[in-house]
Amino acid sequence: MKLHLALAQINTKLGDVQANLDKHLSLIDEAKKRKTDLLVFPELSLTGYVLQDLVSFVAHRPTDDDPVFKPLLAASHDLDLVVGFVDEDSRHRFFIASAYLSGGKVLHVHHKVYLPTYGLFDEGRFFAWGDSVRAFDTRFGRMGMLICEDFWHASPPYLLWLDGADILLFSSASPGRGLGDNEKLESARWVERINMAYASMFTCFVAHANRVGYEDGLHFWGGTTVFDPNGEELVHGPYNEEALTYAELDLNQLRRTRARLPLLRDERTGLVRSELDRILSRD
């Protein structure tokens, strides 16, 4: 089985949801013409990243009566979509969120569970922390979504793997930092290394969509990637410019790799649990 995946590394207008929605719809049209099965947008693709006091103004609910989600859900009859947005729950907590839309329905919403609040980041000041990491079933198999800092920690990808995800969809709004004499930024090299590592260790597909553009002095570097279950890079989008990057995922590769390398079969989850219990019960 083949999955025709497209990753949209876009620039966004900070706080202008309508303008960002228009860009989504036009890229959806473009991807549709290329017979795409699934199109993934970056973190907060509908709102922009450094929202600060704009958070409550740009929040939406992923329902079919929402003016932003209505056209996106309609478009999801033609191809599956992952979009980034600010989710407001019924008690008015605001989350950094990704929604997986398919066949006019919301299959899954992930709330970012790690909000970086250090260095140049201030997410914990403006957003609520998500409290679950769940895989979900799609017409292409079981998947999992994580948002930026979520996969800087090893545990969320590991949990998704154990929960059955064979395709990990990562999205970011990653500000570039650390310019040395290397042709890639430190932050870009770091993210690419760990994406490759997760694909290798979990013998699964790892796709990453990162945005581009600037917000004040921050620069988002793009560089979309897809790694296969052997940890090999299938595609690499350009740095620093908008692009739609297409990848054909041969899902049978999961079987071939795991027949050779049974890391999933041999994973000792009981051992993990008992050691975690011991570690967590320590005074």
Add this chain to the structure above:
Amino acid sequence: MTDIDLTINTDLARTILTGFIKSEITRVGFSRAVVGLSGGIDSALSCVLAAQALGPENVLAVRMPYKASSRDSLDHAQLLIDQLGVQSRTIEITDMVEPLIQLDSEMSKVRKGNLMARARMIVLYDQSEAFKGLVVGTSNKTEILLGYSTMFGDSASALNPIGDLYKTQVRQLSRALNVPAPIVDKPPSADLWAGQTDETELGFTYEEVDRLLYLLIDQRYMPQEVIEAGFDEKFVNGVVARVRRFQFKRMLPPIAKISNRTIGYDFLYLRDWGT
């Protein structure tokens, strides 16, 4: 001594910084830039980056000599204008500052220097309106950290592409972008009075202080750790004190909070809000 390498990939620096200029100018409805060209390396680099980002026809380089400014400064600025093909103007500031200087026969060099820097700011912001271009800043990371600038003078700009580059990195990038050799090679000077050089005034070289600042700021070394790494204790303490003392120059003036929502504390939006 700890191995310290401030080398940057100049292609990537150029891509990020020209992209920054283009994005931050065009998203607010402008397409042009104004740069005060002193004849020194910092403004030369900002001008090159602006010309590459926007096209030379969209950049106005303004030379603003005072009667005591060195001839070299003017000539070096002209070298760059000719090389880039940017638009240019020369506006003398002597007649602007002289009446103020005449008011006080005791006026110190520092006060005169500040007057000149602020007169140049007035000229640039006037040209900004006339040319419909934003003022591109020319302060580098070393001088911002050391507070080696005039508030509301040379530090004033609408955006600054080179403020995260140390002086030695400014030199490296300038060489890579073909800034004329006389500009790159001469001793840095604010040229506020004859014979002034930055390094004499500061008491150390940029090469030395950049290595120190890189460890203290970028690598988060404690002062004691850089001394253990081989830096002179007096030099380290002097620079640490200087960075702290001039924090005020790196900030907007604090607003006294009395309401529930105060600009700067809990009214938080980027400048790029809505764009």
